[in-house]
Amino acid sequence: MSRPRIVIVGAGFAGFRAARTLERAARGRADITLLNPTDYFLYLPLLPQVASGVLEARRVTVSLPGTLRGVRHVLGEAGRIDLDARTVHYTGPEDDTGTLSYDRLVLAAGSVNKLLPIPGVAEHAHGFRGLPEALYLRDHITRQVELAASADNAAERVARCTFAVVGAGYTGTEVAAHGQLFTDSLTRSQPSLKDLRPRWLLLDVASRVLPELDERLSRTADRVLRERGVEVRTETSVKEATPDGVLLTDGEFVDTRTLVWCVGVRPDPLVDSLGLPLERGRLLVGPTLQVPGRPEVFACGDAAAVPDLENPGQYTPMTAQHAWRQGQVAGRNVAASLGGGEPRPYRHRNLGFVVDLGGAQAAADPLGIPLSGVPAGLVTRGYHLAAMPGNRVRVAADWLLDAVLPRQSVQLGLVRSWSVPLDTASPELARVPGGRRAASSGPGAAHTGDTGNSSAPLVAPSTGTPKNPRPDTPSEGGQ
Template sequence: MRSRIVIVGGGFAGAGVARRLERLVPDADVRLVCPDDHSLYLPLLPQVAAGVLPARAATVSLSRRLRRTRLVPGRAVGVDPAARRVVVETIDGRREVLGYDRLVLAPGSVTKVVDIPGLREFGRGMKTLAEAALLGDHVLGQLELAAATTDPAERERRCRFVVVGGGYAGVETAANLQLMTASVAGRIRGLDPALVRWHVVQHAAELMPGLGTRLSEDTHRVLVGRGIRVDLGTGLTVVDDTSVTLSDGRRLETATVVWTAGVAPSPLMSHLGLPTSHGALVVGADLAVPGRPEITALGDAASVPDLVTGGDATCPPTAQHATRQAPVAAANVAASLAGRPTTPYRHHDLGLVVDLGGADAVAKPLGIGLAGLPAQVVTRGYHLWALRAPGAMARVATNWALHGVGGSSSVRLGLTTGSGGLVELEHLDDYLSAEQAGAAAGAVP
């Protein structure tokens, strides 16, 4: 009988496992549960929002890369580990149950939403392709509405954009979108470009602490030099449909609040009835769940021991680790099916890159701090290499070249979908407990 392997998550971690299993276990029945027929390269989302890249450029097709894996178009909303079944909600709203002999969990992460009044209703995220595209459309729409109104207060409110979170996602989002609005505002009749203001609100004492003090300060200088207000040591306390209130008591009138203050493992992991750490499924160094060797987890949703750092350290939730865990996970799943010993995951961090748009970037490859054009060369070179797919690499490089020659060609596409809020677009409230998943599985014919 063919071994049944179910992989949850079509990102670079899950897709990488599927691709390798096709070679390692060619006779297995491999199914990949993913709502979209693509892997999304998250670091390019700010450039999608800013119109530097089209949405497709940040994706790698799954159906083109996977030959024998069956794609299941939906989201895993529950798992019954005792019965070895996964409950899938397909993209048309139906429930489907998949049995497995081996389960690989790589559902990634979602925006970490904290209990701030109004955040769930009025905050916008930057974790999905839909969120990035809608945010870009929304920002352009605010500029158009500002130009059309005769109310000075409304014009000022629509021209103020607040990004909460001074980590990599928040800084890149603010930096890239600021360049877009600076270019577009000058072309809109009746709108003074000087009215457009961007704010970055960061609770920590510096931007992107993981990059080190010098590069953090370099980033701060770039943002401030562009007119972006950076509020360090400041938090968000209240959001409503017309303003935000900060921890220092200030109230900023705005129609745009982008929440990038951290990520959390997929809610699926906390619904399995298995041990978690800060929401991530606890696994051993071989990526298998202790006591449940048939379940493997990797990427942002797994708490993986960092053998290089040692002690109680776990691998950070970065694309770099997720991508490199994939071949280890695939090899260990194949080994477990064949009764062979598994191997541990070990990887030396290669550093971090941050694209600030234009010729500006900061990077720390192999511990070497870079800023400006040298950092931008390293940053974009790394992104192209990380895509791993010739077609995707060509699309991204071509669009970078076109943008470099022709400048911003951003245009509002008229995209609408519900509220556009992060809770709706990231499906944060749709998951079942292990008991509920068991009941749901039993109810599916």
């Protein structure tokens, strides 16, 4: 008798945890396949530290083959799922195609940048969902400071040292907090900028930063940001973006070459292609994470609308904390559906949140106890070290080095502006010259070939497309 075939789509928080749980539960009694565009799991909460030069990029990645030894890993993007035939069709990194058959399917495709119909944003802003975007932002910020230092015009120096972040949730708040420290460090090494303080703006239509968290955490983050010099603009957003700056909804035009888009996320377009009931773009599932009418299909993480049993009538929010725990429950319930016990519903009690504000500063409320300053910083870093499934020693070593050594103000130029467009369903993959990836390509999108540059560089001609791009140039970055 053949062993049951389990296919997991996506290796984010939910997919990685589901694969690891199933690997331990199956003990060789099932064939487990993990389909993912990259060969690593990305620990997203530390991505702002990559963009600000605290951590090297590989520190926040965990090898899938090296960690999930009992799981078959297939490099590729899911393009179509035939629920009746129980097959997943995918496209590999070299345009090769393949098909995976399954007896059980776990959909953990995750999310992509959330777009709003604001003129110029898709062309002039960059998101912050994948490693390529973080690497690009690190280079971009460094380049702006270096170009400002060599500029003869005072207005240009100010514009290049002005940085706008839209969205004051987890990601936007941490990007602005770390970014201010990073640019302060960069300008100190430039004698011509000694009298110029970099300007950071954090914009959000909400009435406070971190609107999804307790007000005490919000007040702590707001105070730290303002004391550091970040201009927090609540109930304000972008009305229009141009190559030279952004027009705000309050009527002010800000001269800047940097617009970081952190307004939130939307479910991966793959789930929309299934023709199943959705809740605001997320696939509806039951408490056991099974899709109604399709008991062989499970969904978890950002792509799934999971009933919140602690708050009847609501669905769990799209956070890493929920995705990580849902992945474990999905893995156990898949094993149970194959005769390995009884399925259990997903139920989660909030144990607190942490927000890293850079340096020794953080906001945290472990077990409901509000903390700020150094204690919160210690709790936050301790939490991340405990939560990471690998690389703990390397991350801790980078933190130690950052505390005693100046940051390296070097731009590598590995990821260009045009290779990380905001309007993409594949933030984990950088676009390659002459490649097939269009701005709308990725899981759930048709692979129709490259449609050109959908995201113009905000700055510097050096970010343009090479005159003679090689079609075999490898992509940078990943999941």
